[in-house]
Amino acid sequence: MNKSYLDLVNECDRFPYYYDDPVYYKQYVANYHRFKISGCNARLGYIPNDVVKKFPWPKGLWEIDEDKRTVTLLAAHDATAEQRTDLLARTLADAVKEDTFQVLRGWRNELYPIYGPDKKLLASVERSGSNLFGIMTYGVHLTVYVKGEDGIRMWVARRSRTKQTYPGMLDNTVGGGISTGEQPFESLVREAIEEASLPEDLVRANAKSVGCVTYTYIRDARAGGETGLLQPECEYVYDLEVDPSVVPKPCDTEVEGFQLYTVDEVKTALANGEFKPNCSVVLIDFFIRHNIITQENEKDYLEIQARIHRRHEVPTL
Amino acid sequence: MNKSYLDLVNECDRFPYYYDDPVYYKQYVANYHRFKISGCNARLGYIPNDVVKKFPWPKGLWEIDEDKRTVTLLAAHDATAEQRTDLLARTLADAVKEDTFQVLRGWRNELYPIYGPDKKLLASVERSGSNLFGIMTYGVHLTVYVKGEDGIRMWVARRSRTKQTYPGMLDNTVGGGISTGEQPFESLVREAIEEASLPEDLVRANAKSVGCVTYTYIRDARAGGETGLLQPECEYVYDLEVDPSVVPKPCDTEVEGFQLYTVDEVKTALANGEFKPNCSVVLIDFFIRHNIITQENEKDYLEIQARIHRRHEVPTL
Known part of the structure; x- marks a missing residue:
């Protein structure tokens, strides 16, 4: 496989846009x-x-x-x-x-x-x-990374092979859904402890809110269960720079393990389709915010930026 | 004045969306x-x-x-x-x-x-x-900032009072339009020298591409000339962290002067409507990426994120 960044975005943001083709849009929505x-x-x-x-x-x-x-x-x-x-x-x-x-x-x-x-x-x-x-759902995603002389390295999770959804695929360092009544940052702190055994103080002091990605996913076989279900989503995105002594460890049964990837290794895994679809989008956003994907090196830069910040047709928070 | 961030976004992204009200949209487009x-x-x-x-x-x-x-x-x-x-x-x-x-x-x-x-x-x-x-146009915006113990301070420009468009309003440290054949980063380097006398080496080594903002502006009286003209825009956004010894200085006649603003001072100037409309959007994006505007403190967070990354109805680069 050799998926482009736009291929990965297309896998995640799949609902059509009226402006592209009003006739097709209306047929699809029917x-x-x-x-x-x-x-x-x-x-x-x-x-x-x-x-x-x-x-x-x-x-x-x-x-x-x-x-x-x-x-x-x-x-x-x-x-x-x-x-x-x-x-x-x-x-x-x-x-x-x-x-x-x-x-x-x-x-x-x-x-x-x-x-x-x-x-x-x-x-x-x-x-x-x-x-x-097909209601709007909300989640949090955290990228824990280390900055060294050789550039950025990112902590990547491998999902448990027994997980119901996307078993064995690569994942962001921490991710999870936001339940009724929960605030995004509190949800993040909880997930960081539960999924990656990160110290609460470290997360509270250093995790930075850096935006959100929004898109409309349509569930396929990898998600488990019925296909074709609509999933308009918002993932609040956080960055956490740590020094090399901080090592995430699995805590619950969701994650098999963590590994430190160079940017090039993450790029290769993305191109190979190894990441859960919405994690690809979070990583693409990380690359855009960190001077890694630019207009000069990515022909679909503008389309990607607009698609991963989709304005939803349903009410949002 | 006490403009909210969404008020400022509304001033910049003014063309209606089909999904909000298909009937109104069609009337408007007519x-x-x-x-x-x-x-x-x-x-x-x-x-x-x-x-x-x-x-x-x-x-x-x-x-x-x-x-x-x-x-x-x-x-x-x-x-x-x-x-x-x-x-x-x-x-x-x-x-x-x-x-x-x-x-x-x-x-x-x-x-x-x-x-x-x-x-x-x-x-x-x-x-x-x-x-x-009403064609798509492209520009670059750079925020030069200093990080100290008291947080971030940002270099803000005051537009020349004799400038044809938005005279005397506040502006980002550096900004400009991209001409045919020019690449965004090269455009940024040129403008940083021309407008703010920043050393070329410093900009090339340290300015980071961090995304873009896109919106559809409709020209009002402050823009000069005919009103109601459509301006779908993309501004490539760059951050440049400098130490306090770096001080931007006017070079051409576009800028009257530069001043170092605290985040709170920028917030106040935004609320007072002192910034050129699209500069407000670039600053809001900066605040979102730097943990200053979050879902927890901004009720219109998702609407703002989607609106400042508008997917245009016209072809984009």
């Missing part, structure tokens, strides 16, 4: 129903038509409009976020009981937030079911 | 004709309808289609970029002779490139006329 919650006008996510068909929608809880291609959760006008969360949980419970969807076999007992256009929490939904609704 | 060059299918820019009406289009050189709202330069099928450039120059020469447009009074004798979707140079056009066609 494969999805918009997910809505009554009382809120915004589309909160996109559900593939075949998922809409298979879903054992509990009677009275949902309104499916085949003409408008909308699926609307019928919450009371004055419902609280907790009440809407309950309705979503009841909906998923039925699907779990009937084993309708493979993705729900990976139940996480972790709630992901759904925000409205006013950035207020509308509801939460179990993480493993979030992709069925 | 105020413009698309600029095309025969033989290339892409829209290369947007020309306001009243500019199309006023323009003394040389007979036989242009096809105006009022139904499709297109303005097409009729270049020969096998024309070279130089030949297309000549046709554009002849077109502008007529407008200059008749003094049709105020923006052309600021003739620069500097060519800006027009790229096709294949990233090949299609033609070039005089800088002061580029806004009439």
Whole structure:
């Protein structure tokens, strides 16, 4: 394999853009129903038509409009976020009981937030079911690196071979999803301890918030479970420069091990498709911010920058 | 004044987005004709309808289609970029002779490139006329800063009071447009010498390419000349950390002087609307990359990140 950086971005940001081809865009979007919650006008996510068909929608809880291609959760006008969360949980419970969807076999007992256009929490939904609704999800990614005379070296993780999603692929030093109620930096500190055994004080004092990458992923076979599910994502990105004495170590069962890669080794692994797709995007952003990928050496520089900072069609935090 | 960061982004990225409101978007776009060059299918820019009406289009050189709202330069099928450039120059020469447009009074004798979707140079056009066609333009911005125990301090320029565009406003340490044939980094080195008297060796060795910001500006009164002209832009962004002994000095007549601002002083000047609009965006990007603006302290973090990395509707380099 010899994937270009744009190839890697294309694998991660897969939903079409209206401006490129309005006709194709409309045809493509017709494969999805918009997910809505009554009382809120915004589309909160996109559900593939075949998922809409298979879903054992509990009677009275949902309104499916085949003409408008909308699926609307019928919450009371004055419902609280907790009440809407309950309705979503009841909906998923039925699907779990009937084993309708493979993705729900990976139940996480972790709630992901759904925000409205006013950035207020509308509801939460179990993480493993979030992709069925195609809602916006949030995560954190940290690149731990060492600067030496020979340039930058980066700590790269190898995902556990028994992990449900992307087993055995390369990963950023630390990464994880943000649950309802959690702030990005606190999520990062937690993950850095859990996944890489990094000292909390070190992370709190030295990890720098350096931006975010946003894109719309469409799940393929490597993600496990149903394919074609939409995943609009935001990953908050952090850099942590450490001295060579700091060595990340696996702590939970998510990571097999860590290895220090030169920039050239990371480039080769990227070109070989060894990284989990969204980790490629985080590394490309790192390279852009660190004078490694420039307009002069990368013909797709502008397209890459715009695509990894996608403005989403669904409300974001 | 107390402008938020999103207010400042809104002043710079002003063209609507289809996804926000398809009906409004279509109404808005109907105020413009698309600029095309025969033989290339892409829209290369947007020309306001009243500019199309006023323009003394040389007979036989242009096809105006009022139904499709297109303005097409009729270049020969096998024309070279130089030949297309000549046709554009002849077109502008007529407008200059008749003094049709105020923006052309600021003739620069500097060519800006027009790229096709294949990233090949299609033609070039005089800088002061580029806004009439609403083509994509490219520039460089450099933030020179000092890191001390009390945090970051940044060298801020004050634009000359006699400058044609944005007189007397605050500016980044170094900034400038990229002409046809020039590479971004070489453009930066040239501007750093011309505008800020920075030593060439220092800039070449230490200025770091850290990304780009992209947005679609619509010219207002402060820009001078006609208002409502579209300006899709890309600014390549560079950071240069220096020690306190390095002091930028005005060299040409563009800059009145330089002053070292603390981060809080820059924040105040931004909130007061003292910076040229696109400089605000470059500074916001600097703050995001340097752990100063974060999701935790900025409610519009995601919207800002997406908007300052806009994916343009016209072909980009």
